[in-house]
Amino acid sequence: xxxxxxxxxxxxxxxxxxxxxxxxxxxxxxxxxxxxxxxxxxxxxxxxxxxxxxxxxxxxxxxxxxxxxxxxxxxxxxxxxxxxxxxxxxxxxxxxxxxxxxxxxxxxxxxxx
Amino acid sequence: xxxxxxxxxxxxxxxxxxxxxxxxxxxxxxxxxxxxxxxxxxxxxxxxxxxxxxxxxxxxxxxxxxxxxxxxxxxxxxxxxxxxxxxxxxxxxxxxxxxxxxxxxxxxxxxxxxxx
Numbered sequence: 712x713x714x715x716x717x718x719x720x721x722x723x724x725x726x727x728x729x730x731x732x733x734x735x736x737x738x739x740x741x742x743x744x745x746x747x748x749x750x751x752x753x754x755x756x757x758x759x760x761x762x763x764x765x766x767x768x769x770x771x772x773x774x775x776x777x778x779x780x781x782x783x784x785x786x787x788x789x790x791x792x793x794x795x796x797x798x799x800x801x802x803x804x805x806x807x808x809x810x811x812x813x814x815x816x817x818x819x820x821x822x823x824x
Numbered sequence: 825x826x827x828x829x830x831x832x833x834x835x836x837x838x839x840x841x842x843x844x845x846x847x848x849x850x851x852x853x854x855x856x857x858x859x860x861x862x863x864x865x866x867x868x869x870x871x872x873x874x875x876x877x878x879x880x881x882x883x884x885x886x887x888x889x890x891x892x893x894x895x896x897x898x899x900x901x902x903x904x905x906x907x908x909x910x911x912x913x914x915x916x917x918x919x920x921x922x923x924x925x926x927x928x929x930x931x932x933x934x935x936x937x938x939x940x
Contacts, residue, residue: 745928754828754917754931755868800868810856810921810929814867 714738715803717815725823730788732818734801737782741803745812746775746786749798758799759786791822827851828920830932837908838940845903845935847918853898854920858929859891862915874901908939 716735724730734744742763747755761768761775761784768775774787788795801815827850837843847857856875860868872888874880874895882888890912892904901920905912915936919929 747931752915752934752936754830754919754933757928757930760928811858811870811873812929813870816867817865 713816714741715801715813715815717801717818719818720816721819721821723821723823724791726793727790730786730791730795730820730822732786732788732799732801732820734784734786734815735782736784736803738803738805739782740806741813742806743804744775744777744784745802745804746773747800747802747814748795749800749817755800788820791820793822793824796820796822826920826922826928826930828854828918828930828932830916830918830935832935833933834936834938836938836940839909840907842904842906843908843937845905845916845918845937847901847903847920847932849899849920849930852920852922852930854901854922854930855898856921857895857901858919858921859893859901859903860917860919862917862934868917871903905937908937910939913937913939 714737745760746758749755759770759773777784798817798819800817802812829848831846859871862868871886872880872882874893876895876898880893895901917934919931921929
């Protein structure tokens, strides 16, 4: 049962423009959400996170928005750079789960010159 | 800080043999370590959670006798794939978490296992 969904398997964006990655979840008991970036044959790298009590968190070029009523979060990257080309995973943590994360299927981002 | 290493990075073995993968937290004490596997173009699937000095907790559908996990210290966890078969070929990734309310996991670079 996939409780974290990333419905767009790929996204192509021009350098300098905004990348918007979407993530939907079904379990209202998730209390923390994270975005990870992953290159092939490497482990995921933490990007940014947000607590369920907030609706926005910003860190440099990365902003995560959370809409709890819609069970939806998004990651905005602006401006997009060629080095941002990677697979981005959305992850969610259940309350009192000792940090266990559930991951979405990932979105492959390609930033073109 | 918060670096996690895995060894080996790549391993090829014959069907029926056992393979051990090490996961080390290099600059922090990982109270909890997690083991994931990833099939090509798919998500990371949590296999098990291990706390130092106690038995690992396996996710539903993961065979504990096949995937042996040992968390001997706060900086080392090992995953042993016993009697490996070709369907066990996958990318195995570990992560370490610190603190009681783990908010962040630090992932290792992964191990590519190929079983012939």
